[in-house]
Amino acid sequence: MVKNDNGQLYTIEGFAAGLIMVITAYLVVNATSVYTAGDTHINDMQLEALGSDALRMMDIPINATESDNRHSDLRTIIENSQFDTFRIKFLDYTNESGSGPGHDIQFNASYTCRDDSSNDVQSVQMVNSRNLTGGEHTVRSTKWVIVDIGCPPEASRERAVLVEVLLWRD
Amino acid sequence: MARLNDDAQWIVLMGFLVSFSFFFLALVINQSTIVGQTTAESVIEFSKNDIRDIRDVIITNTTLSNLTVINNDITNISLSCKSAVVYYNNEDHFIHYYNGVTRYNERNWTV
Amino acid sequence: MTDDSGTLSIDFIAGFTIFLLAFIWVLSMVPGLLVNLQGYTIDYDAVAYRTGVILVEDPGWPASPPWESQQNFSVTRFGLAVSRDTPNILSQEKVDRFFSNTSVYGAFVYPDDYHQRVIFGDYPYRFNVSLLDVENNQLRSVGDVVPEGYGYIRRVVKIKGLSNATIDAPLYKNPDNNVTTHEFSILVNNSGLKEQKNPAYEIDPARDQIMVNITDLRLTISNQTQAPSVNITLTNINVYKLDGGILSLVRTFNTPYIDENSSTTQPPVEVKNNVSLKFSPAFFDILNAGSSPIFINLSFNLNNGGSSYYSQFLNNTWSSPFDYDYDTPEVTQPRLRDAMVEVAVW
Numbered sequence: 348m349v350k351n352d353n354g355q356l357y358t359i360e361g362f363a364a365g366l367i368m369v370i371t372a373y374l375v376v377n378a379t380s381v382y383t384a385g386d387t388h389i390n391d392m393q394l395e396a397l398g399s400d401a402l403r404m405m406d407i408p409i410n411a412t413e414s415d416n417r418h419s420d421l422r423t424i425i426e427n428s429q430f431d432t433f434r435i436k437f438l439d440y441t442n443e444s445g446s447g448p449g450h451d452i453q454f455n456a457s458y459t460c461r462d463d464s465s466n467d468v469q470s471v472q473m474v475n476s477r478n479l480t481g482g483e484h485t486v487r488s489t490k491w492v493i494v495d496i497g498c499p500p501e502a503s504r505e506r507a508v509l510v511e512v513l514l515w516r517d
Numbered sequence: 518m519a520r521l522n523d524d525a526q527w528i529v530l531m532g533f534l535v536s537f538s539f540f541f542l543a544l545v546i547n548q549s550t551i552v553g554q555t556t557a558e559s560v561i562e563f564s565k566n567d568i569r570d571i572r573d574v575i576i577t578n579t580t581l582s583n584l585t586v587i588n589n590d591i592t593n594i595s596l597s598c599k600s601a602v603v604y605y606n607n608e609d610h611f612i613h614y615y616n617g618v619t620r621y622n623e624r625n626w627t628v
Numbered sequence: 629m630t631d632d633s634g635t636l637s638i639d640f641i642a643g644f645t646i647f648l649l650a651f652i653w654v655l656s657m658v659p660g661l662l663v664n665l666q667g668y669t670i671d672y673d674a675v676a677y678r679t680g681v682i683l684v685e686d687p688g689w690p691a692s693p694p695w696e697s698q699q700n701f702s703v704t705r706f707g708l709a710v711s712r713d714t715p716n717i718l719s720q721e722k723v724d725r726f727f728s729n730t731s732v733y734g735a736f737v738y739p740d741d742y743h744q745r746v747i748f749g750d751y752p753y754r755f756n757v758s759l760l761d762v763e764n765n766q767l768r769s770v771g772d773v774v775p776e777g778y779g780y781i782r783r784v785v786k787i788k789g790l791s792n793a794t795i796d797a798p799l800y801k802n803p804d805n806n807v808t809t810h811e812f813s814i815l816v817n818n819s820g821l822k823e824q825k826n827p828a829y830e831i832d833p834a835r836d837q838i839m840v841n842i843t844d845l846r847l848t849i850s851n852q853t854q855a856p857s858v859n860i861t862l863t864n865i866n867v868y869k870l871d872g873g874i875l876s877l878v879r880t881f882n883t884p885y886i887d888e889n890s891s892t893t894q895p896p897v898e899v900k901n902n903v904s905l906k907f908s909p910a911f912f913d914i915l916n917a918g919s920s921p922i923f924i925n926l927s928f929n930l931n932n933g934g935s936s937y938y939s940q941f942l943n944n945t946w947s948s949p950f951d952y953d954y955d956t957p958e959v960t961q962p963r964l965r966d967a968m969v970e971v972a973v974w
Contacts (some may be wrong), residue, residue: 355639357642360529365532368532372654393782397782399717412935433939459597468594509599555676
């Protein structure tokens with residue numbers, strides 16, 4: 348009886364090919380972790396919208412008379428250095444919760460003014476709800492305000508300052 | 518010399534073909550989640566609030582006495598703090614804003 | 629000699645079958661690679677943000693005549709802002725129409741009406757939009773109860789309040805006792821009102837409701853001992869438009885609130901002390917006055933025991949009409965009050 352084992356070749360090759368494909372598939376399916384890197388940006392977007400909104404609301408005069416005199420809460424706060432009022436008002440706006448989740452938003456606020464004679468731009472610290480430890484992921488919101496204050500060494504004049512608030516969630 | 522019987526090589530080669538295409542597919546999909554821009558990123562990147570704010574402060578304060586100094590204030594602070602070039606003119610009524618990504622030009626603004 | 633018998637060897641079939649089985653099984657794993665790519669949580673937040681922007685920063689469409697005074701089918705898109713130039717400042721009329729489930733123009737039904745007009749897209753998102761009026765501590769919402777896991781955005785806004793006038797009648801009486809019928813004229817000077825360029829502070833009768841309260845009518849009668857027996861009759865309220873120098877009667881106003889009544893009474897009607905007039909935006913919109921002034925004249929008759937009674941009364945025909953304007957001290961200007969809009973989408 349002649350044993351014809353020439354076809355073993357095909358079988359073995361078939362096994363080999365099958366094995367290669369299965370191992371590859373296994374490696375590939377296990378290796379691709381679909382990491383949705385955009386997750387952190389949603390929080391940023393929400394925080395930025397909130398911070399800008401809050402600053403903007405603080406700078407809107409509440410009626411026509413205040414508007415004619417250019418009086419807004421934010422302007423009064425900066426001109427009279429009422430920084431604790433800023434903290435209370437700002438936290439009111441950001442931590443107000445209606446039917447949604449509660450919030451624990453912290454912030455650092457400062458404003459930047461410019462000295463006309465030396466063209467120096469300097470930043471004045473306003474108030475923090477908590478000191479930055481450096482590990483927080485912060486978002487920045489800004490607002491332009493026209494106020495009548497001095498920017499040392501320059502004396503009081505009508506000037507444009509940029510209020511900056513760094514926000515983060517605890 | 519006896520030649521090795523390579524008649525069935527094509528089966529193994531088909532196997533290899535499928536594996537390689539599998540690898541390629543996985544690579545492409547893996548990269549696509551990183552190189553794309555999410556909606557949230559696009560929203561943050563577009564400086565809607567900045568432009569609105571600049572426009573508000575320029576247009577609603579045209580009756581102040583020292584407009585040139587305020588112009589310098591805004592231009593310099595914007596450049597140093599926001600990395601944005603702002604150039605505007607109260608007489609000719611135009612505003613130019615460019616923060617490196619978004620350019621905004623407005624002419625003939627009215628109060 | 630070539631083998632052309634057309635048969636396959638068993639071993640070949642075995643090998644090829646193993647290959648095919650493995651191949652098919654591997655192919656079925658490929659969808660598993662692709663299934664994680666749709667991140668639903670990202671999508672919900674983006675839709676919530678977009679909805680928040682549409683509601684809070686846009687006045688809706690049609691903008692003029694405004695969508696809040698149109699039938700349901702004419703409304704293309706919702707928007708609560710007073711105008712395009714005043715984002716984050718909401719109009720009371722738009723808020724009322726958006727959240728109410730009773731309206732003369734038709735109520736909107738959740739979810740279909742809202743989905744077509746503010747959520748958009750083919751996917752049947754469910755949502756909840758709520759407005760917290762901080763000052764009045766009032767929460768209004770439309771939509772389902774929020775589940776675990778949803779996209780969310782919060783916007784801080786201000787709501788533009790309504791203007792109204794409270795007129796103390798004794799301050800506007802005529803100087804002498806020689807007439808029995810009295811007319812009190814209120815002027816709504818549309819061109820003067822348009823001088824306020826900022827829509828957030830503008831008194832716009834065609835967009836916001838205005839109200840005039842006249843109080844203490846009986847105290848205007850000169851003889852206060854006879855006053856309790858005098859019948860004060862509001863005979864009619866006529867509305868005139870001054871167009872190109874010609875004063876023409878446009879219509880009558882038939883829905884004043886008399887004294888403490890909770891519903892309106894059509895003149896002629898007897899008044900004890902107070903008259904309140906509430907003008908809805910539709911009233912002024914229909915008049916189509918443009919910049920022409922509108923005069924609202926209230927006519928009163930005084931009667932004592934069946935015969936006409938001579939007295940001083942609420943009457944400004946001898947001086948000038950009461951100007952419902954920004955400078956008049958009795959007019960309370962529109963005021964902005966804090967509020968918050970939350971949108972949840974899932």
